[in-house]
Amino acid sequence: xxxxxxxxxxxxxxxxxxxxxxxxxxxxxxxxxxxxxxxxxxxxxxxxxxxxxxxxxxxxxxxxxxxxxxxxxxxxxxxxxxxxxxxxxxxxxxxxxxxxxxxxxxxxxxxxxxxxxxxxxxxxxxxxxxxxxxxxxxxxxxxxxxxxxxxxxxxxxxxxxxxxxxxxxxxxxxxxxxxxxxxxxxxxxxxxxxxxxxxxxxxxxxxxxxxxxxxxxxxxxxxxxxxxxxxxxxxxxxxxxxxxxxxxxxxxxxxxxxxxxxxxxxxxxxxxxxxxxxxxxxxxxxxxxxxxxxxxxxxxxxxxxxxxxxxxxxxxxxxxxxxxxxxxxxxxxxxxxxxxxxxxxxxxxxxxxxxxxxxxxxxxxxxxxxxxxxxxxxxxxxxxxxxxxxxxxxxxxxxxxxxxxxxxxxxxxxxxxxxxxxxxxxxxxxxxxxxxxxxxxxxxxx
Amino acid sequence: xxxxxxxxxxxxxxxxxxxxxxxxxxxxxxxxxxxxxxxxxxxxxxxxxxxxxxxxxxxxxxxxxxxxxxxxxxxxxxxxxxxxxxxxxxxxxxxxxxxxxxxxxxxxxxxxxxxxxxxxxxxxxxxxxxxxxxxxxxxxxxxxxxxxxxxxxxxxxxxxxxxxxxxxxxxxxxxxxxxxxxxxxxxxxxxxxxxxxxxxxxxxxxxxxxxxxxxxxxxxxxxxxxxxxxxxxxxxxxxxxxxxxxxxxxxxxxxxxxxxxxxxxxxxxxxxxxxxxxxxxxxxxxxxxxxxxxxxxxxxxxxxxxxxxxxxxxxxxxxx
Numbered sequence: 001x002x003x004x005x006x007x008x009x010x011x012x013x014x015x016x017x018x019x020x021x022x023x024x025x026x027x028x029x030x031x032x033x034x035x036x037x038x039x040x041x042x043x044x045x046x047x048x049x050x051x052x053x054x055x056x057x058x059x060x061x062x063x064x065x066x067x068x069x070x071x072x073x074x075x076x077x078x079x080x081x082x083x084x085x086x087x088x089x090x091x092x093x094x095x096x097x098x099x100x101x102x103x104x105x106x107x108x109x110x111x112x113x114x115x116x117x118x119x120x121x122x123x124x125x126x127x128x129x130x131x132x133x134x135x136x137x138x139x140x141x142x143x144x145x146x147x148x149x150x151x152x153x154x155x156x157x158x159x160x161x162x163x164x165x166x167x168x169x170x171x172x173x174x175x176x177x178x179x180x181x182x183x184x185x186x187x188x189x190x191x192x193x194x195x196x197x198x199x200x201x202x203x204x205x206x207x208x209x210x211x212x213x214x215x216x217x218x219x220x221x222x223x224x225x226x227x228x229x230x231x232x233x234x235x236x237x238x239x240x241x242x243x244x245x246x247x248x249x250x251x252x253x254x255x256x257x258x259x260x261x262x263x264x265x266x267x268x269x270x271x272x273x274x275x276x277x278x279x280x281x282x283x284x285x286x287x288x289x290x291x292x293x294x295x296x297x298x299x300x301x302x303x304x305x306x307x308x309x310x311x312x313x314x315x316x317x318x319x320x321x322x323x324x325x326x327x328x329x330x331x332x333x334x335x336x337x338x339x340x341x342x343x344x345x346x347x348x349x350x351x352x353x354x355x356x357x358x359x360x361x362x363x364x365x366x367x368x369x370x371x372x373x374x375x376x377x378x379x380x381x382x383x384x385x386x387x388x389x390x391x392x393x394x395x396x397x398x399x400x401x402x403x404x405x406x407x408x409x410x411x412x413x414x415x416x417x418x419x420x421x422x423x424x425x426x427x428x429x430x431x432x433x434x435x436x437x438x439x440x441x442x443x444x445x446x
Numbered sequence: 447x448x449x450x451x452x453x454x455x456x457x458x459x460x461x462x463x464x465x466x467x468x469x470x471x472x473x474x475x476x477x478x479x480x481x482x483x484x485x486x487x488x489x490x491x492x493x494x495x496x497x498x499x500x501x502x503x504x505x506x507x508x509x510x511x512x513x514x515x516x517x518x519x520x521x522x523x524x525x526x527x528x529x530x531x532x533x534x535x536x537x538x539x540x541x542x543x544x545x546x547x548x549x550x551x552x553x554x555x556x557x558x559x560x561x562x563x564x565x566x567x568x569x570x571x572x573x574x575x576x577x578x579x580x581x582x583x584x585x586x587x588x589x590x591x592x593x594x595x596x597x598x599x600x601x602x603x604x605x606x607x608x609x610x611x612x613x614x615x616x617x618x619x620x621x622x623x624x625x626x627x628x629x630x631x632x633x634x635x636x637x638x639x640x641x642x643x644x645x646x647x648x649x650x651x652x653x654x655x656x657x658x659x660x661x662x663x664x665x666x667x668x669x670x671x672x673x674x675x676x677x678x679x680x681x682x683x684x685x686x687x688x689x690x691x692x693x694x695x696x697x698x699x700x701x702x703x704x705x706x707x708x709x710x711x712x713x714x715x716x717x718x719x720x721x722x723x724x725x726x727x728x729x730x731x732x733x734x735x736x737x738x739x740x741x742x743x744x745x746x747x748x749x750x751x752x753x754x755x756x757x758x759x760x761x762x763x764x765x766x
Contacts, residue, residue, distance in 0.1 A: 084728040088513055091730065095514030112730075118514065211622050213708020267622045401729045412712040417624055433532070440512035440730040 038074035045338040046100035047077045048093075048326075050086040054293030058356045065352075066345055073338045083214070083399040087113075090326060091441065094118030099326030102339040107144050107320035108390045109397030110153050111238060114441040120325040121150035123340060130344030136363050138384055141320055144392070153322040154343055156350060157358035160318035160383045161220050163308065164277065164285040167301045173200035173283060184308035187254055194263040197283030204265045206258065207276045208286040210414035212269030216403040218410035220317045221286060224307055225251040227315035227388035233431070238393035241431050245424060251311065252413050252420035259414055267415055277302075289357035292377065306380045318387035319398045320361060359384050394439040405430050507736035513727065525737035535738055537713065538721040539745075541628070545717060546696040548632045553692050554685070556636060557643025562677070564644070565651045575648070582641035589638045590705035594621070598630055598706075621707050624714045631702050631715060638702075639695070643688050650684035651677070683757070690753040697746055718742050 038044040051059045056079055063077050078100070080086045087109065093099035095118060105113065113119055127133070134142055137155060145153035163181075170176045173196040184190050194205030209217035226233070229247040234240065258264040265276060277285035278298050286307070295302050307316045323343045325331065346353070347362040351370045354360050359381050365371055372378050390396035397403075409426045412418030418426070482489075507525055511518045529535050564574040581589065597604040598620035605620060620630040658676050667675065700719040703709060709716030718738070726735030 088727050088730075091514050095516055114514075117516070211711045213704075213706075213710060215708070215710060267619045269622060395729070399728075401724070404724070404728065408710060408713050411710065415622075415624075415711055417712055429533075437729075437731070438510060440510070440517060440732075441514065442517070 042072060042074040043334040043338045044074045044076060045102065045335060045342060047075065047102045047339075047342065048080055048086075048090065048100045049077065049104040050080055050082045051104070052079065052082060053290075055290060055356045058353055062346060062349060062352050065349070066342060069345075070341070073341065075342070087399065091118055094327040097327055097329030099328055101325070101328070101335045102342060103324050103326050104156075105153060105322055105324040106398035107141070107153055107155055107322045108392075109400060110145065110147065110322075110324075111392035112394030112397065112400070112439065112441060113324075115147040115150070115152040118327050118441065119152050120327050120331045121152050122154055122325060122343075123336070124151055126337060126340040127154070127344055130341060132344045132347055132362070136347075137361055138363070141361055141384075141387075141389075144320070144389060145322060153324050154347070155320045155322045155361035156346060157353060157361050158318050158320050158384050158387050159288055159290060159358045160316045160380070160387050161224050161286065161307060162289045162304050162316070162380055162383070163306065164287065164291070164295065164302055164304045166277065166280060166283050166285075167303055169197055169200055169280070169283040173197045175283070180303070181305055184310075187310040190308060190310050191258065191261075191263065194258065194284065195261075198263060201281065201283065203281045205263050205282060206284040206286065207265040207268060207273045207282040209270040209273045210266065210268055211411045212272075214399075214404050214407070215269070215411050216399075216407040217270070217273075217287070218414055219403050219407040220288075221255065221414075222248075222251060222406070222410050223317035223388060223390075224315065225254070225311055227317065228309055228311035228313050230312055232391060234391035234393055234396075234435075236391065238391040238396070239435070241428065241435060242391075243424075243428055243431065247311075248424050248427075249420055252410070252423055254310075256413055256416075256420050259416065264414075289359075289377075289380070292357035293355075303376045304380060305376075306383050306386075313386065314383075315386045315388045316383060318383070319389060320387075321358065322361075354378075393434075394441065395434045395437070401434060402431075405434075503736050504740060506733055507740050509733045510731075511733040511736070513730040513732055518733075521733070525734045526741070528734065529738050529741055534713075534721055535718070535741070538716050538718045539742070541713075541715060542697060542699060542717040542719075542742075545628060545632065545699050545715075546693055548628065549635050549696045549699075550689065550692045552632070552636050553640055553643055553696075554688055556640050557688065558647050558681070558685075560640065560644045561647030561651055562673075564648055575645075578644050579641035581638050584638065586638070586701040587705060589634060590702050593630070593634045593637075594706050622711055624711050627707050627711060627715050631699075631706060634706070635696075635699075635702055643692065646684055646688055647681065650681050654680045682760075686753060686757050686760075690750065693749055694746065697742075697749065 047063075049059060059079075060077075063075060067073075067075050080089060090099070090103055090105070091113070094114075105119075110119075115121070124134075132154070141155045141158065145151055145155060165175075165181050167176065167179075170181060173193075175182055175193050175196060184193055197205030208221060209215055223233070226248055229244075229250065231244040231247040232242050235242045255264075259266055265273070265282065268276060273285065273287070274291060274294060276282055278295065278300055280300070289304065292304065306314060308314070323346070325336070325339060347360075348365070350358075350360040350362055350365050351368055351374070354365070354371055354374055354377055357377055359377075360366060360371065361384070366381055366384075371381075390400075390402065393402070395401045406427055409418070409423050409430065412426075413420055413423045506518075508520060508522060509518045510521050510525075560574075560578050564571060564578065567574055600606055600617045600619050600622075603620070606615075606617060609616060609618075618626055621627050654677065658680075659672055662672050662676055698719065699717045700723075703715050703717055704720060704723075707715045709720050719742070722735045722738050722742070725731050725738060729735075
């Protein structure tokens with residue numbers, strides 16, 4: 001038997017039915033989604049974050065623990081792609097007023113994220129009810145979360161640029177004492193250490209990302225050492241160029257000299273730099289602390305420490321993961337409370353987060369024996385007082401235009417295609433362009 | 447439009463010819479007879495997804511529109527003035543043009559040579575066609591990752607291994623050295639897309655009447671003369687088409703660079719489309735990104751208009 005042929009009328013009717021059904025679904029997701037997606041009596045809490053790799057695993061584990069302890073909250077977490085795509089998406093969601101209840105944001109990007117229009121402020125009383133107060137955080141980092149007297153971001157951690165070292169090579173080069181790296185005091189001392197390491201292995205002593213797609217390590221490198229000279233890139237309000245030529249040149253010429261002398265691997269991208277250090281070829285590696293999971297997994301004999309003070313103070317480049325409340329047209333009620341509950345819970349349980357290398361921003365955790373037992377993570381916890389975040393500007397912060405553009409410029413110094421002086425001129429030109437450009441997301445509060 | 451009449455099946459071509467002679471009758475015809483009813487769905491899609499975005503983009507380029515759809519103050523030609531003064535626009539535009547120059551020549555020449563070879567080789571012809579066309583079927587992401595991870599890595603990549611096999615160990619930073627990065631992207635693109643030009647040439651070769659060659663042979667023309675005086679002239683229209691299609695395709699370079707070098711080292715391979723992407727999506731400046739797009743659009747439009755003009759002049763000269 002052949003099935004009856006589909007007549008045009010029937011097809012049209014069917015199509016109309018399907019359309020109607022889609023419409024019904026649409027209206028459900030538009031108004032009643034929270035009630036349907038969460039179970040009866042539950043509050044839906046949507047949370048967007050950008051944590052992949054080892055961080056992603058840690059975050060998932062923490063979220064699962066939270067779920068287990070909070071059956072009244074239906075937590076729906078979405079992991080989105082790190083970097084520019086994430087911030088594009090978060091901005092658009094906030095602009096539409098239909099954003100998730102909670103999201104992660106790099107603290108240094110706050111100024112460019114239109115607090116008051118794309119973000120809603122935290123309810124500090126609500127946080128205090130959960131035992132989270134201003135005094136529990138380093139003052140500077142907490143203040144960076146404020147705009148116009150309101151708290152738009154609550155910091156979860158600091159993730160600084162740190163110095164990894166291969167313990168066996170350093171031992172061979174005579175750079176260790178008592179199982180730790182001997183203190184390095186000053187730029188010449190560091191160069192000597194690299195020379196000793198080179199003697200021990202016959203390879204450059206230091207490796208760090210010098211080039212590649214969206215390569216930002218050269219910027220981190222410059223930013224760390226330049227901050228050590230006491231210089232700032234922009235004025236404190238982020239509105240004027242404050243780059244000090246003499247200090248910047250000192251840093252750039254030092255880096256160029258390390259490269260020329262063959263003390264640092266000249267051409268290597270991010271993955272390559274991990275590979276070189278992991279392969280036991282170099283004694284030192286400069287990178288964010290988050291790669292700790294990679295080297296622990298491979299069983300490399302390594303440890304890590306704060307970046308030594310080469311140019312004065314021991315400042316280092318960093319950013320902070322923080323929580324924000326993306327703008328919702330009708331923020332409030334149980335979902336908003338659930339968001340505050342999760343934030344407080346995450347802060348108090350951030351030992352698990354510290355396993356990924358990050359230094360918790362919630363101070364009580366820094367004295368937690370469980371955290372102190374984490375080695376080498378707790379070795380560099382003091383860094384939290386010396387971190388150099390970008391000045392507050394709309395184009396600054398993780399994966400921002402500042403990082404990507406200046407990363408490309410300083411990459412040229414490391415690969416040898418730009419002289420330090422040329423790079424400085426170019427960096428200043430680009431910074432001036434960025435400063436002259438109107439903030440595309442002017443916020444109500446900024 | 448020449449392209450629509452060329453693509454239309456033969457029966458439709460007739461009324462089109464007569465319509466020129468008797469416009470009054472044509473106007474009074476029912477709209478179904480014009481085929482409007484049949485192309486209406488296409489027209490709707492065309493209007494909705496091409497004409498409207500074009501107008502909307504032009505409008506955006508005159509505003510300070512940001513990624514969130516807010517902002518949007520009218521700023522007149524400010525964005526254009528800024529773009530003209532922006533050295534990054536010029537450097538990325540230059541990278542785009544340089545890539546187009548570097549890639550078009552080998553893509554056309556290699557496509558032609560492969561087609562001539564495949565046309566001559568009578569044994570397992572399907573194999574030549576398949577193997578030369580096959581890379582074109584792969585998505586750009588696959589091709590780029592293949593070159594990025596297997597062929598171009600210095601030290602262990604196939605390219606360096608081949609050099610090592612002949613006794614050279616230069617350890618070239620194929621994608622990380624400014625001297626080679628663009629060339630590596632060109633090489634990847636040639637391998638990936640030459641199949642399309644090859645196919646166009648092969649089809650054109652097969653359309654050359656055999657009696658021309660027979661006559662030439664009777665007159666004692668050798669292989670070289672036949673190639674120079676029959677094959678290449680008969681392929682000239684195809685060559686014109688291939689060159690224009692290739693120039694347009696190359697100008698639109700984005701994927702390969704985005705995946706393989708991200709525009710680096712030091713922005714030396716960043717094409718204009720990536721700059722538009724950076725301004726729009728990393729920098730949130732949709733208005734400015736639109737203005738840069740329109741400057742680029744003007745360039746593409748110029749290139750695509752030059753070809754029909756040239757070929758018309760050629761046709762007129764031939765008719766004289």
